[in-house]
Amino acid sequence: MFNVMLKAEIHKPVMCNEVLEYLKLSPGMIVVDGTIGCGGHSVRILEHILPGGRLIGIDRDHESLDITRRRLSKFAQAVSLIHGNFRDLDKILVMVGVNKVDVVFFDLGLSSMQLSDPERGFSFQTEGPLDMRMDRTSFIQAYDLINNLNEEEISSILWSFGQERFHNRIAHLLVTERKKAPISSTSEVANIVMRAIPRHYRFGRIHPATRTFQAIRIAVNRELEALDEGIKKAIDLLQQGGRVAVISFHSLEDRIVKINFRSARSEGKIKVITPKPLRPTSEEQIKNPSSRSARLRVAERQ
Numbered sequence: 001m002f003n004v005m006l007k008a009e010i011h012k013p014v015m016c017n018e019v020l021e022y023l024k025l026s027p028g029m030i031v032v033d034g035t036i037g038c039g040g041h042s043v044r045i046l047e048h049i050l051p052g053g054r055l056i057g058i059d060r061d062h063e064s065l066d067i068t069r070r071r072l073s074k075f076a077q078a079v080s081l082i083h084g085n086f087r088d089l090d091k092i093l094v095m096v097g098v099n100k101v102d103v104v105f106f107d108l109g110l111s112s113m114q115l116s117d118p119e120r121g122f123s124f125q126t127e128g129p130l131d132m133r134m135d136r137t138s139f140i141q142a143y144d145l146i147n148n149l150n151e152e153e154i155s156s157i158l159w160s161f162g163q164e165r166f167h168n169r170i171a172h173l174l175v176t177e178r179k180k181a182p183i184s185s186t187s188e189v190a191n192i193v194m195r196a197i198p199r200h201y202r203f204g205r206i207h208p209a210t211r212t213f214q215a216i217r218i219a220v221n222r223e224l225e226a227l228d229e230g231i232k233k234a235i236d237l238l239q240q241g242g243r244v245a246v247i248s249f250h251s252l253e254d255r256i257v258k259i260n261f262r263s264a265r266s267e268g269k270i271k272v273i274t275p276k277p278l279r280p281t282s283e284e285q286i287k288n289p290s291s292r293s294a295r296l297r298v299a300e301r302q
């Protein structure tokens, strides 16, 4: 149990004060946390919706759900935890017997717990297998993409999901190296990226493998398609006056949120509460560097 709580505490919830303020929570509300992770936001949300409220927490990751189940055990009566993908929000709500909800919240990407576990293969900073699945019951791993896709397909992933300017060079070297032996670890990929890019770019502000790892992770988990579907469903499942809030961590995600909000607004479905995304305070950015790229957008169902 101690170990479990220690892991849960590794992830600091991002922009928690802003989320609580903009969700306009009150007792009795039904809230979906579509990315419950280690339950950092949900613990605080529950304080505002009890008594009488209900929280439906979704995550693709069994291990996170196990942690959260223990962490939220004293609220068990009010909480339903579901292993699933928020792109199936409509089906999940049918499963738990709910029609409409007051709030849907998404805090995208990975938790620090996932990122810091070498076995999950998300980080280029630790040696690990090329896994990168958020849902370890799903089929395709990073290994499969890196060792089986053709050069053009890899290059396209690196460009589309990582905006990696050296996508062609990196894809070429990955495909050349895998002819000698399959590429099987995070450090091999990180080394190949280092060698593929021009010398001058090897010591920049961010690690040269950052964009490659982001791109492969997005492809493995089909994150952008899930986000697009998830937001659309969230908007349709909100009660009138209900709110949807999304924290994104890179421009590809933020763009999907912005475009979906814009089109739902033009259909008269929502009012956008944050014309510009909210950013974490500088104090939070110093205390929690992983919050630095966070952007929060909120909309209200009409």
Ligand SMILES: C[S@@+](CC[C@H](N)C(=O)[O-])C[C@H]1O[C@@H](n2cnc3c(N)ncnc32)[C@H](O)[C@@H]1O
Pocket (backbone or CB within 6 Å): 011, 012, 013, 014, 034, 035, 036, 037, 038, 039, 040, 041, 042, 058, 059, 060, 061, 064, 084, 085, 086, 087, 107, 108, 109, 110, 111, 134, 226, 227
């Ligand atoms: C940044 S963490 C959430 C942290 C959480 N708000 C907290 O404070 O502990 C993102 C979580 O969303 C999950 N996730 C990402 N995409 C998902 C999806 N499409 N469906 C369900 N869960 C998803 C990840 O597995 C991860 O646990």
